[in-house]
Amino acid sequence: MLAWLDAVEAECLTRCGDHRQALAILRQAEETLTDDSEHHSPEWFTWFSATRLAAFKGNTELAAGLIPQARSTLEAVLADLPETDGKQRVVVLGDLAAVEAAARRPDAACALLEQALDQLSVTWYATGMDRVREARRALAAWQDSEAVRRVDDRLYSWSATLSSLQR
Numbered sequence: 001m002l003a004w005l006d007a008v009e010a011e012c013l014t015r016c017g018d019h020r021q022a023l024a025i026l027r028q029a030e031e032t033l034t035d036d037s038e039h040h041s042p043e044w045f046t047w048f049s050a051t052r053l054a055a056f057k058g059n060t061e062l063a064a065g066l067i068p069q070a071r072s073t074l075e076a077v078l079a080d081l082p083e084t085d086g087k088q089r090v091v092v093l094g095d096l097a098a099v100e101a102a103a104r105r106p107d108a109a110c111a112l113l114e115q116a117l118d119q120l121s122v123t124w125y126a127t128g129m130d131r132v133r134e135a136r137r138a139l140a141a142w143q144d145s146e147a148v149r150r151v152d153d154r155l156y157s158w159s160a161t162l163s164s165l166q167r
Helices: 002-015 019-034 050-063 067-080 086-102 106-122 126-137 146-166
Strands: none
Touching: 002 019, 002 050, 019 050, 050 067, 050 086, 067 086, 086 106, 086 126, 106 126, 106 146, 126 146
16 A cells, blocks of 8 residues: 555656656655565555556656656556456556657557557546547647547547537
8 A cells, every 4th residue: 555655646746747756756666565564455455556556657757758668667567457457558558659659659659549549438437538638649740640630530539429428
């Protein structure tokens, strides 16, 4: 549970732009998870793991501009996530798409966004959609490409669907 609290603090620091401190806290959380401690998490606290912690780290690395590290971290997270963890999968796919956009690889970014949209059609998650939209904004320089237009077509259909559901 202490590692999760560290991850939440690191996410707040990331959003405030203090990437160095966020990464330091994430390293502390990694150590907490590997320590053999006499303190154990409650039985109900089963959803947080080293893989979930790595997803926080990958997002912070992305925000810090550490693109190769973020790619490596997030690819490992995606490989380790169980297929049943659809919500987290969408978030990681969105972050990986943003990594590829930052690396100036729009086709790779769009392929990841399409995977994320496929997952959203099975498992809706507002935070995941936010990550998809953030990654799409990072593709503005390639907005006329076929791959980005294909993603836009899917996003606009999502927006229309969501708007109709809200009425």
